[in-house]
Amino acid sequence: xxxxxxxxxxxxxxxxxxxxxEFFGQDELVGENxxxxxxxxxxxxxxxxxxxxxxxGKTTLARIIARQTxxxxxxxxxxxxxxxxxxxxxxxxxxxxxxxxxTILFVDEIHRWNKAQQDVLLPYIENGTIILIGAxxxxxxxxxxxxxxxxTRVIVLKKLSVEALELIIDLALKDKLRxxxxxxxxxxxxxxxxxAAMANGDARMALNTLEVCAGQNQKITIDxxxxxxxxxxxxxxxxxxxxxxxxxxLHKSMRGGDPDASVYWLCRMLAGGEDPLYIARRLVRFASExxxxxxNTALLLANAVFDSCHKLGMPECGVHLAxxxxxxxxxxxxxxxxxxxxRAMRDVEELGNLPIPLHLRNAPTKLMxxxxxxxxxxxxxxxxxxxxxxxxDKLKNKKYL
Numbered sequence: 001x002x003x004x005x006x007x008x009x010x011x012x013x014x015x016x017x018x019x020x021x022e023f024f025g026q027d028e029l030v031g032e033n034x035x036x037x038x039x040x041x042x043x044x045x046x047x048x049x050x051x052x053x054x055x056x057g058k059t060t061l062a063r064i065i066a067r068q069t070x071x072x073x074x075x076x077x078x079x080x081x082x083x084x085x086x087x088x089x090x091x092x093x094x095x096x097x098x099x100x101x102x103t104i105l106f107v108d109e110i111h112r113w114n115k116a117q118q119d120v121l122l123p124y125i126e127n128g129t130i131i132l133i134g135a136x137x138x139x140x141x142x143x144x145x146x147x148x149x150x151x152t153r154v155i156v157l158k159k160l161s162v163e164a165l166e167l168i169i170d171l172a173l174k175d176k177l178r179x180x181x182x183x184x185x186x187x188x189x190x191x192x193x194x195x196a197a198m199a200n201g202d203a204r205m206a207l208n209t210l211e212v213c214a215g216q217n218q219k220i221t222i223d224x225x226x227x228x229x230x231x232x233x234x235x236x237x238x239x240x241x242x243x244x245x246x247x248x249x250l251h252k253s254m255r256g257g258d259p260d261a262s263v264y265w266l267c268r269m270l271a272g273g274e275d276p277l278y279i280a281r282r283l284v285r286f287a288s289e290x291x292x293x294x295x296n297t298a299l300l301l302a303n304a305v306f307d308s309c310h311k312l313g314m315p316e317c318g319v320h321l322a323x324x325x326x327x328x329x330x331x332x333x334x335x336x337x338x339x340x341x342x343r344a345m346r347d348v349e350e351l352g353n354l355p356i357p358l359h360l361r362n363a364p365t366k367l368m369x370x371x372x373x374x375x376x377x378x379x380x381x382x383x384x385x386x387x388x389x390x391x392x393d394k395l396k397n398k399k400y401l
Contacts, residue, residue: 011211012204014178015171016060022171023064025164025203026057026157036155043069045102047125047132049110049140049149052157055202058135061157062106071102071131078112083120093130103130110134111143118145125151159201166196168203169210180214187220194222198229243274247282250325255290259329266325267318276317280306283324294334301327340400347395354392 017023020030020037030037039045045065050058059075066073074089086105093103110118124130125148132152136143140154160168169192172179187195187210195213199206212228213220250265269279280302287302305324309317363373378385391398 010208011172011179012207015168015175015207017057017064018067020064020068023057023061024167025160026061029155029157030061040065040068045069045071045104045131047130047152049134049136049144049152049154050157051136051138051140051154053159053201054137055199055204055206056157056160057203058157059106059108062104062133062135065133066104066106069102069104070100071104072096073104073106075106075108078107078109078117083117086117086120090124090129093124097129105130105132107132107134109136111136111138111140115145118148122147122151160199160203161201162193162196165199165201165203165206166192169196169206172207172210180210183214183218185214185218185220188222191220191222191225195225198225246272247279250279251282251286251290254286254325254329255333257329257333259326262325262329263322266321270314270318270321276309276314276321277306279321280309280324283321283328286328289338290333290335291328291331292334292337294332298328298331336401343400347398351394354394357389357392359388360390 020040023030028034030040050061052058062075063073065071072092074092076085076089089103089105093105096103107113121130121132125132132148134144134148134152140149169187173185173187174181176182195206195209199209209225209228210220213224216228217224246265246268250262250269253261253265266279270276284299284302284306287298291298301324305317305320308320312320358372359375359377361368361373363369363375369375378388380388389396
């Protein structure tokens with residue numbers, strides 16, 4: 001008979017680890033002789049920011065810390081809470097402090113709080129009223145106030161490996177009290193590895209998918225999992241850090257002359273739903289920035305592919321992008337144009353509007369001619385102009401190439 005609790009609480013929540021022994025996949029953080037494990041053992045937890053992808057255990061680790069230390073655990077979601085909710089917890093924390101009880105405040109999605117809301121935390125972190133554990137999927141350097149970061153330790157949780165997710169799946173299948181152990185669910189070995197891979201480092205997704213599959217089949221196959229997932233669920237947040245990481249990987253793979261890696265990163269972006277025109281614009285830029293005068297055809301091809309993407313859209317334009325990416329990756333590179341532009345722009349910004357030499361100025365009127373405009377200019381097609389000065393006097397003989 002299925003435990004009644006199984007009908008009410010999702011499997012991912014039921015299987016949430018309660019001890020570090022069950023906390024798989026983050027050994028670098030909580031394994032033997034690590035800073036965090038020692039801090040828990042001696043009950044000396046600092047304020048921290050947990051940064052990592054969804055489903056890597058940020059909330060779970062915070063709860064384990066509170067359970068294994070002399071602390072009361074309070075949780076807020078930055079999406080739905082504000083200053084009033086925070087101050088209520090602060091008052092509770094002050095009472096706890098008088099009773100020698102520490103208060104851990106866990107703020108989920110702390111990056112959703114604005115600067116003013118985050119700043120409210122500062123005095124209570126400094127005087128020890130609360131131990132802050134903030135959780136974020138975004139880079140704290142950009143999304144969390146520097147004043148908060150300076151008072152906390154940033155702990156990076158990595159995506160869970162396929163092996164770690166398989167262990168989590170096995171535990172859920174065996175556990176009779178919290179998991180599916182009383183249902184005699186069988187998962188093919190290849191199917192388990194497939195599920196772990198498709199979960200993309202997210203334990204919650206792996207367990208949610210397992211639970212749906214188990215509700216439909218006693219024996220779970222790869223086909224069952226595919227039907228539940230519908231698609232590969234690739235991690236690609238078009239507005240988040242992963243977006244910039246993947247476009248960076250594409251750019252650097254092309255720059256490094258690796259067409260295979262370049263096509264892979266292109267497909268990661270397209271499969272994740274990226275706008276093909278965004279990619280095409282980056283390729284046009286790359287054609288001049290990284291290839292430049294070494295191969296002027298690269299810019300022509302990149303522009304043609306941009307036009308094709310505009311006319312066709314996905315999925316038809318995918319092959320055009322692949323052709324361009326491969327060509328750019330294989331092409332000889334030359335950054336002379338990029339470097340020349342950068343150095344010249346720096347001079348423009350630092351030196352301002354330097355006077356144009358008189359002989360280079362246009363002289364459409366008699367007054368301008370009388371003032372010396374265009375005087376002494378040598379017409380290159382008919383005269384030897386090798387000694388003619390084209391730069392402002394202050395930049396005479398300056399070279400950008």
